Amino acid sequence: MTRTSVLLLLAGAAFAQQPPRPPQFVSPEVSADRKVTFRLHAPSAEAVNLVGSDIPNNGKGAPMTKGAEGVWEVSLGPLAAGAYRYQFNIQGVPVIDPRNPSVSESNNNVWSLVVVPGSENIDVRNVPHGAVAAVTYQSSALGRTRRMHVYTPPGYETSKAKYPVFYLLHGASDSDDSWSSVGRAGFIVDNLIAAGKAKPMIVVMPAGHTTRGGFTVPGGADEFARDFLGDVMPCVEKNYRVRTDRGSRAMAGLSMGGGQTLSVAIPNLSKFAYIGVFSSGLFQMFGTGRGPAAQAPKGPTWEEQNIKALDEAGLKKGLKLFWFGTGKDDFLLKTTQQTVAMLRKHGFDVKYDETEGAHTWLVWREYLQGFVPQLFR
């Protein structure tokens, strides 16, 4: 190496403000046998826990052990191949991993993200890759700019063809980033297309929350439907080369997004030929013991409100797939079962898989891998 072919340029300002350099270590460290070691330098902490909803046996947090130089450590696994959100908790303060630049956005916060390789469908492999774009649009329904993520498949950019569109909705603890980060949706569709298992398609991942920092609360489902039907879909159909016939439109969502899928797609059944509901159903505010305290709304049930759409036989013919999947350990299992039964009562040919697993991204990535190959056939 010659002396002055070396260009060493430091963004010095940032460095000047760092505290004295902490010990050298890597976190997270993923071993070949899919064990993951998490480490945090916190010399004055009295206790540090690892938290993350999808980490097996993690429960209320795995206690970490303090080692040399104030570095806390815990190893988990072997973990199933996939991606995991995690944080450290230091005496009540949630802390993302300062050594890990990979993150996954949620609705109100950010998680550190570790990817455990070993899955043919999920890994970032040497196959043609599409692109996942953050797209800003003006929501006339909400009166502000909003963001969605849009996956375009390999070859889209230089093709002249029109593509089918899959609208894929996130859950209450997510943002429009989540399916692309922890959900690995772009890489999963890349791999399925490369293997000839899925048709090239555009995947639109809109923002499900209509109030910053809030759940879908009374009015929220309507707000989402207005934004989705009045802004998201027109924006996509104006700006991308997409097919707009019913057979070229699919919609699915997980948890909150599954409920939103039903609330949008059933009253607009002429627009969608494929519907997926992951770990979800029609979830009433009361009766589960999990909702925040709020005044009980009154009036007709969802079924009563949508009775005309539910009983319109003609539109059921063009519905090529209506799929539900929920894990046996999911707290929404009964909700799913009741929703499936109600829809079948109205003559829908619902496919329902009761799988292993709970209300986690481990399950939702599996559902995506099963759902996508069935689309646009």
Place this chain on the structure above:
Amino acid sequence: MTRTSVLLLLAGAAFAQQPPRPPQFVSPEVSADRKVTFRLHAPSAEAVNLVGSDIPNNGKGAPMTKGAEGVWEVSLGPLAAGAYRYQFNIQGVPVIDPRNPSVSESNNNVWSLVVVPGSENIDVRNVPHGAVAAVTYQSSALGRTRRMHVYTPPGYETSKAKYPVFYLLHGASDSDDSWSSVGRAGFIVDNLIAAGKAKPMIVVMPAGHTTRGGFTVPGGADEFARDFLGDVMPCVEKNYRVRTDRGSRAMAGLSMGGGQTLSVAIPNLSKFAYIGVFSSGLFQMFGTGRGPAAQAPKGPTWEEQNIKALDEAGLKKGLKLFWFGTGKDDFLLKTTQQTVAMLRKHGFDVKYDETEGAHTWLVWREYLQGFVPQLFR
């Protein structure tokens, strides 16, 4: 609101693992007069500082004050409109804001991001927006998949036109995400195009670091050049509708990326008609006192190595803009001055603006706003 139009779907698993609900507050809170209040719930912390390289007078960290219910707080500003990276530091542990889902990736870590509105060019406004895509490609130079970000302008998706390309490089404390997050590049170009001040263009933001977690070290500049010329540019020119004549290619970078720009563009001057170097120059490893300890490389200087390209008069004619900008308080000011002098000595018509400011994103966003309108005229 009717009872069962309410769909309340909770991603319960994540919630079940949270500690008891902390007090309600917002962080960061941006006031109408551009003051920003940062808050953190850390009841058992003994001291909390706010850190962030671009926050005025922040120096080694602004001490925060503990208030009711263990919520620490500090207010800064009024701040200049723009975006700021920040973190909390709790007794040596860097902590991003648990209440803020907006982040900016760096090379080795993640910062919380707060956007202070008030700039016509930087704000997210109700104008046509382009898209910023994360694009995965296979780097044959590095033997692994890599990520870049690609901005496509409004109208690109449904146009048949070919577009000019601006390659925009980040600094040592950044990743390929940084220009789009803290740098606001997509929104800046959106606004400039909407105002008729810039031509529609594609902006490619590649990853500058060739070794995970490392600086551009000896060999790094070469690795970057091989990846850029052999993989990034061909990937862009294969997958996007782009013009490939010299007059339709621009390249610029900040700090480390400015040095990389010189190292790529000067020996390949026939490919680029516009070159920008932000807060940078040719920066030798020794003589600044800022580089990590490493063995002094030996051999010819950069100037000597590139003497043929530097003295080739014919190629200078097609170089439409060669612009340097560096702040008067930048630690690379002398480096910039020496580099500009060397280039002028070889007959380059270098435009050089010595501006207010230091080695910060406040300056780089300004430079981008000044540079982009001059491109592809």
